[in-house]
Amino acid sequence: MRAVRERGSYLLYLAPGALLVLAVVLVPFGMNVGISFTEWSGVGEPEWTGLDNYGRLLSDGTFWASFRHNLALVVAMAVLPTLAGLVVAATLVDYIGKHFGARQAAVLRACVYLPQVLPIAVAGIVWSWILAPKDGALNAALRALGLEALARNWLGDPDLALWSLMGVLLWMQLGYPVVIFMAGMSRLDPALHEAAELDGASWWGRFRHVTVPGLRPEIFVVLLTCTIAALKVFAPIYVLTRGGPAGATNVPAYYSFQNFFERTRVGYGAAIATVLTVLVLVLTAVFLRVQQRGER
Amino acid sequence: MPQRLIAAVVAALLVGVAGCGGSDEAADNTFKLWHFEGPDSAMGTAWAEAIKQFEASHPGVKVAFEEKGFEQIQKTGSLAVNSKDAPDLLEYPKGNATAGLLSKQGLLTDLSDEVAQRGWDKKLGPGVDTTARYDERGVMGSGQWFGIPNYAEYITVYYNKDMFDRQGLALPTTLDQLTAAMDRFVAAGITPLATAGQEYPAQQVLYQLALTKADRGWVDRYQRYTGDVDFHDTAWTYGATTFADWVRKGYLSRDSAGLKAEDMGLAFMQGKNPIMVSGTWWYGRLRAQVKDFQWVSARWPGMTAGSSGNMWVVPKAAKHKQYALDFIDITLSPAVQDKLRDAGGVAVAPGAAPAADPAIRQLNDDYRALRDADQLAFYPDWPVPGYYDVQVQAVQKLITGDADPRQVLDELAGPYREHVASIGK
Numbered sequence: 001m002r003a004v005r006e007r008g009s010y011l012l013y014l015a016p017g018a019l020l021v022l023a024v025v026l027v028p029f030g031m032n033v034g035i036s037f038t039e040w041s042g043v044g045e046p047e048w049t050g051l052d053n054y055g056r057l058l059s060d061g062t063f064w065a066s067f068r069h070n071l072a073l074v075v076a077m078a079v080l081p082t083l084a085g086l087v088v089a090a091t092l093v094d095y096i097g098k099h100f101g102a103r104q105a106a107v108l109r110a111c112v113y114l115p116q117v118l119p120i121a122v123a124g125i126v127w128s129w130i131l132a133p134k135d136g137a138l139n140a141a142l143r144a145l146g147l148e149a150l151a152r153n154w155l156g157d158p159d160l161a162l163w164s165l166m167g168v169l170l171w172m173q174l175g176y177p178v179v180i181f182m183a184g185m186s187r188l189d190p191a192l193h194e195a196a197e198l199d200g201a202s203w204w205g206r207f208r209h210v211t212v213p214g215l216r217p218e219i220f221v222v223l224l225t226c227t228i229a230a231l232k233v234f235a236p237i238y239v240l241t242r243g244g245p246a247g248a249t250n251v252p253a254y255y256s257f258q259n260f261f262e263r264t265r266v267g268y269g270a271a272i273a274t275v276l277t278v279l280v281l282v283l284t285a286v287f288l289r290v291q292q293r294g295e296r
Numbered sequence: 297m298p299q300r301l302i303a304a305v306v307a308a309l310l311v312g313v314a315g316c317g318g319s320d321e322a323a324d325n326t327f328k329l330w331h332f333e334g335p336d337s338a339m340g341t342a343w344a345e346a347i348k349q350f351e352a353s354h355p356g357v358k359v360a361f362e363e364k365g366f367e368q369i370q371k372t373g374s375l376a377v378n379s380k381d382a383p384d385l386l387e388y389p390k391g392n393a394t395a396g397l398l399s400k401q402g403l404l405t406d407l408s409d410e411v412a413q414r415g416w417d418k419k420l421g422p423g424v425d426t427t428a429r430y431d432e433r434g435v436m437g438s439g440q441w442f443g444i445p446n447y448a449e450y451i452t453v454y455y456n457k458d459m460f461d462r463q464g465l466a467l468p469t470t471l472d473q474l475t476a477a478m479d480r481f482v483a484a485g486i487t488p489l490a491t492a493g494q495e496y497p498a499q500q501v502l503y504q505l506a507l508t509k510a511d512r513g514w515v516d517r518y519q520r521y522t523g524d525v526d527f528h529d530t531a532w533t534y535g536a537t538t539f540a541d542w543v544r545k546g547y548l549s550r551d552s553a554g555l556k557a558e559d560m561g562l563a564f565m566q567g568k569n570p571i572m573v574s575g576t577w578w579y580g581r582l583r584a585q586v587k588d589f590q591w592v593s594a595r596w597p598g599m600t601a602g603s604s605g606n607m608w609v610v611p612k613a614a615k616h617k618q619y620a621l622d623f624i625d626i627t628l629s630p631a632v633q634d635k636l637r638d639a640g641g642v643a644v645a646p647g648a649a650p651a652a653d654p655a656i657r658q659l660n661d662d663y664r665a666l667r668d669a670d671q672l673a674f675y676p677d678w679p680v681p682g683y684y685d686v687q688v689q690a691v692q693k694l695i696t697g698d699a700d701p702r703q704v705l706d707e708l709a710g711p712y713r714e715h716v717a718s719i720g721k
Contacts, residue, residue, distance in 0.1 A: 041397055041401075041681070042374055042375070043374045043375075043377075043378050043397065043398065043401045043403060044400075044401035044402075132555075132559070133549075133551035133554065133555070134549075134551060134563075134568075153550065153551045153553070153554055154554075155554040156493070156494075156550075156551055156552070156553040156554020156555065156696070157553070157554070157696065158553075158692075158693075158696055158698055161554070241494070241554070242494060242688075243685075244493075244494055244553075244554070244688060244689060244692055245493065245494070245553045245554055245689075245692040245693075245696060246553075246689045246690075246692040246693045246696065246698055246699075247689050258682065258685055259682075261370075261371035261372070262371070262681070262682045262684065262685055263681050263682025263685070264393065264397065264681040264682065265681075265682070
């Protein structure tokens with residue numbers, strides 16, 4: 001009886017959070033799924049069309065292209081920042097921290113983290129100036145260095161736009177893994193490094209066999225959160241390219257937005273959003289599963 | 297006990313959420329007005345004056361004005377109009393995909409009786425009503441009045457006169473002269489045409505080119521679905537192939553594919569390109585910001601993209617419709633219309649005296665000439681919801697050379713046919 005009572009009082013603490021999740025996540029998601037089975041312009045009565053929107057998705061080239069672009073962005077926002085983050089964090093801790101002092105390392109860490117703090121709209125506008133075709137800073141710099149042949153229309157060329165976007169997103173994203181990994185490294189037992197050093201292990205050997213395995217939980221968290229961020233990326237696309245040129249940088253989240261608000265095909269937009277949500281949920285489940293297995 | 301507490305928490309939260317709507321009593325004598333014109337723009341200036349006049353003629357009524365953004369109204373305005381907190385009057389984009397959609401859903405007040413009674417139709421003159429009237433399918437051009445426009449806009453050609461003078465060129469009045477002038481600029485190493493592919497400017501240039509071979513029937517078939525549209529007819533083919541030619545000849549830069557309208561405007565204002573083909577909405581800004589060279593605006597030869605400006609609409613759910621109608625009446629008064637015109641706008645019902653500034657007089661005379669000759673052709677992205685985006689992508693491909701004119705016209709045809717097939721559903 002007492003146990004039941006105690007459980008009741010625990011539930012009480014969970015109630016506000018649960019209610020909020022219900023109100024701002026579960027109910028809207030349920031409504032979104034419901035709307036995805038209809039044809040609806042956003043006003044008036046939705047018309048029930050069953051699985052039509054999903055059937056249409058299967059043969060929609062723009063939708064599949066947007067997913068391919070998303071894979072590239074997973075590389076730019078999750079894979080590369082994780083790899084680069086490990087190297088930068090290790091350099092800051094093992095080299096800068098040891099030879100120049102912890103304060104210098106902290107200042108550099110803050111510099112790398114800065115893009116994470118900048119509002120995306122501001123960062124996006126600044127990058128669109130840097131990458132502007134005629135008098136953008138990047139092309140101007142290339143010209144000044146006598147490398148005019150390398151100057152390009154970075155965001156306006158369909159063959160280059162996705163690569164340029166990946167570069168910007170890598171820059172935006174890098175600070176996050178660096179901070180997490182540096183925190184993780186301070187958790188590692190220094191005795192392991194010392195023992196390896198005594199055994200004659202090189203920096204690379206210690207990095208590979210001590211630091212990286214020790215950071216496994218952090219790496220999982222960073223990969224998971226960055227992959228989810230990459231899948232639902234919207235703001236940088238909106239500010240920098242609006243999915244263009246000619247659809248070269250369109251992603252599902254932006255495509256869904258276009259259908260919701262620009263094409264007034266709310267049902268179809270809801271179907272894209274549903275597929276995206278399911279994909280994120282599945283991926284999260286897989287990640288967590290693999291992580292749990294790794295911990296065991 | 298815990299259950300009771302949980303119930304109390306849930307009840308408190310629900311009451312809190314419900315309470316966010318605010319009370320209706322407070323809004324009793326408040327006239328809720330939304331528009332998206334900047335305070336320094338011609339329309340913003342004129343409507344600030346209209347608010348002043350409204351307050352003077354309606355003592356005791358509080359005007360609750362909210363400045364919105366165009367995109368905000370375009371994308372989420374329908375939700376606001378559909379809610380019980382709808383404003384009494386708001387500025388709304390015109391066309392089938394916007395005001396037409398709302399009227400079809402029964403969310404807007406039918407203003408036809410008021411139009412006849414207050415004589416607004418006579419004030420506005422013929423042609424302007426096309427974008428104000430919608431039939432039961434939400435298609436513009438006939439049916440009931442659901443909106444009242446009180447300014448107009450059209451595409452015009454802006455010339456940097458100093459750059460023309462330096463090349464010894466007269467300002468063109470025909471397309472051939474324009475082309476010859478652009479050849480001269482290219483030969484001098486100058487890209488003549490400022491444009492932008494990531495937003496509306498480039499698609500409007502393509503449409504302007506098509507319009508040189510079009511007539512009213514062509515425009516009505518395309519915009520009002522009065523007949524079949526062949527995207528490979530003479531006009532469309534001329535538009536797309538000439539645009540591709542212009543790219544090939546260097547009249548406009550391939551780099552413009554990734555540029556926004558703002559980039560185009562800045563390039564013209566900085567004297568980098570001598571020609572800009574764009575809307576009269578740039579006029580006021582050019583007047584304010586271009587100080588180091590002479591510029592003029594001139595009519596595009598032939599039919600021209602343009603229409604009434606955005607409109608006032610009165611939501612069905614509005615609480616003070618009378619105030620809304622009174623306010624519209626004030627914005628159409630000669631005093632407010634003259635104020636709009638003198639601030640660089642295109643007035644639809646100005647007073648008898650012409651503008652003092654000859655350049656503004658020209659801008660307004662050009663509009664009247666277009667309207668009287670029935671040459672306003674609306675905008676290329678109007679016929680289909682989301683067509684703006686389709687056109688941006690198709691024309692970008694024409695600029696980068698990723699598609700030929702035929703493929704681009706096919707891309708435009710697909711969504712158009714799909715939409716036309718669904719009209720009236």
